[in-house]
Amino acid sequence: MNTFRRKMGSRLRKRVPRNIREYLIKKVTLHDVETHAHHFTVNLTLKNFMKYQLEHKLEIELSSAGTKYGLDYRIEQNRLQIKVPYIVLDDMDGRASIEVKHNQKQMIVGLDGNEERQKLSFFSNDKYFNVSTQGSLVIENLLPGYRFNMAQPAEVEHLSAAYGHLKLEVKETVDSECRLACLYQSRLRVLEHVSHDANTMEVENFNILTEGHPTLYLLHGHELAPLTFSGDALTMDTMNHEITYLSEDGYLTAEITKHEIELTRFDASVEDDHINMQFAFNSPATLQTLMIVDATTGETVEVPFLSSEETMATEIQVPLSALIDTVSRKRLVLETSGPEPIRLQPNISNLNAIGFPGRIQAEYQHEIFKIWFYGRRDGLLGFNVAQRPLRRQVVQVDDFTIHGYIKGQDAFIDCTPYLAFVDRYSQEYARVEIDERFRVDLRSVDIIDIKSKDKTVIDLFVEIVHSSGNVLRKEKIKLKDAVYKKDTHYGRQEVMDSLGNTHYHLITITPFNNLKLESFMIPESIELPKGSIEKDMNMWLLGERYDTAQDNGYAMFRWLKAHTDIEAYYVIEDTSEDYQKIREESNVLRFGSKMHFDVAFRAGVLLGTHDLENLLPYKAARGFFGYEDTVKIFLQHGVLGRKPVEYHRKYYDLPFNLFIVSSEVEKQDVVMNKMGYSDEEVAVTGLARFDLLPYDDHPKDILLMPTWRDWINTDEAFLASEYFSRYNSFIHNARLNRLLEENDVQLNFYPHYRAQGSFNNEHMDLGPNIRFIRLGQQTVQDLLIQHALLITDFSSVSFDFTLMQKPVAYYHFDAKRFFRQGSLRPIPETFIGDIAHTEEALVDAIETYIHNGFQPKTNDLSGIFTYQDHKNRRRIYNAVMDKINSIGD
Known part of the structure; x- marks a missing residue:
């Protein structure tokens, strides 16, 4: 009956028109x-x-x-x-x-x-x-570090203003520590470079202000007092804005608007390697520079006007490189000349369609780009540039042959399309030339020759290569109608090399259905098991990522050896820095060694913090040396709930037998309700590494440890990203560096492992109290223990910090994009601490914690941690033993 009602309800919804459904x-x-x-x-x-x-x-x-x-x-x-x-x-x-x-x-x-x-x-x-x-x-x-003294406002007796200069006289004396602050829509902007004289304050830097209607406050230390004002309205210009100061309900407020100039005509045309832009205005202007501002990064390219005379019309030749080198939306700003320059935003809200160019095309570096000028919602002139979409797809996998197509290659001049096979770790590659519709037998590609490791991943790309050899476009290619499973494959090949080693090549896909090859080698010296493989449930194989020994896997391994009779082994690549630290310990296995293969064939229990591919020298899938008969334990590497993760039960042909979590809320709300696991498949124990966290240390330094952004996939994209720009700006923030020096506090910057190559001393001129920490220099857990305040964005290492009763400040400048696929739990439930959306707000939070001795707030952590003791590993061990016994029964 319920099924019938659901079906009927669905049919009724389809039949009811949208306007009636409203x-x-x-x-x-x-x-x-x-x-x-x-x-x-x-x-x-x-x-x-x-x-x-x-x-x-x-x-x-x-x-x-x-x-x-x-x-x-x-x-x-x-x-x-x-x-x-x-x-x-x-x-x-x-x-x-x-x-x-x-x-x-x-x-x-x-x-x-x-x-x-x-x-x-x-x-x-x-x-x-x-x-x-x-x-x-x-x-x-919103501003827990500040106290608003609304009962004792400061009275403004006189205001005077000139270009870029405000003079404010208050009734009472102000000391040199006082600053002027603007509060608008929950954002506090503090004006720097304020000079003082008795009861007078003078401000000459307004760059931090943006459009809006803020209320002004007098800031002294951490106390904000509103300013009362009863005088006449006063207007001034800065380079970027017109600011009018006025009284509203007795308080001093400001109306901040951008400078605009109304265009009566705008035209643009492509000529050789530049765009010729023609402007006509409704009032005379003396222009010096056209500024092209990237809407994402804020980076600016300046192009000078040839004439600086006052005119009602002008034109300028803009190099294509200034518009196209970063493919993104941009703002066009006109800057006037003279001793008091202002930056004018071109307003085209009154332009007729005639004379407005709209979309045009331009050839740049052997590629045809689409370019268009448009009216933004606020009426200002906007600009966008886009590459022609390169459509591509594999539509069929037949044995070890793939069939597919590409479209859009005609946007490239003197170029050839290829299917490229690229080793994920070394970037070694092989190419096969393809047509618009292609059929490629993968057996014809020498995969062995480009492999960097015995077990590796080969990603597939469509590349557009110019006759000079330059790669103009490189795009991953998807498999049509694929169903993502981590532990399955769409095709398989076995190849023996000249030394008698056997290489397995498997066609698989990524979570986004992008095609890839997984390859592993079984050396000639390895004796493969004969017949069925009997798994030893007292032999446990543990690991984390291939190259680490500093998380829950290693913590659990050490405990098992010390407290149980379990035959526990830990696997790690011998090229990693962590291996060098633990190589002398018993039962530590080199990945791909003869002993590793022997243990992998026999181990009955696999425990990993990531996918179990990191533990095995072969594919973690049904049909490979008894994998289907193992007990699979997910130890985790953090507390779940912030963003969707790739460990949903539906992503496995053979899911985890046991999923370790830290609280009943995480178990019920996330792993069961959102990830598809049943009650008996989830154990609330706490994470193994939490047992090693001290609860009574008193350090005084700050750790900056941001997580990664999955949409950044090249070095060029990284250096052009808001992510790099924001953290680079934060590290060089003058107030932050002054705070650190004055209070003898060190800020240690430990970037995500994928960002280490770009966030380093080569790219950053760090201040005396800021230090870059290289990957492997210290374990993550040691870093967390050694610091008093953690600054991160969305990383789950914050839970370790919170468990130690230490404060965390979150920098959420791109939260909307980061959570574009949603979050598993409401933000207030898992982000325990201060959330800053701007650089200044983050520095404010840091200043508060430095001044209060890094005292944390009192929080109810029961929704995050069911247990706050040092017995998590014992509970994990008991849960695994119960799971083994239940499977045996």
């Missing part, structure tokens, strides 16, 4: 916040609800630091008003959440699309709070 679908959205004497009200908009459906069926509860409060509410027409007493915020540490339940089912609260106009922030007890929604409502203390 009147049927119930929605709850966050509208605004109202403040009152003793409470504030969160107003939600209800769409398509009847009042009788809600009365007596709503439960509204605020949760903060493990304490829950029932909240009063009332319903008026289409508005649900939730009353929150200010007193509950006094006990709140960092953030709280409000759940709205209807008939005991949580209602998902969205945004109504008018966030720019909404009042969602407010003050309470000298703190600044904001209300947002992440499914449930979230109340956050």
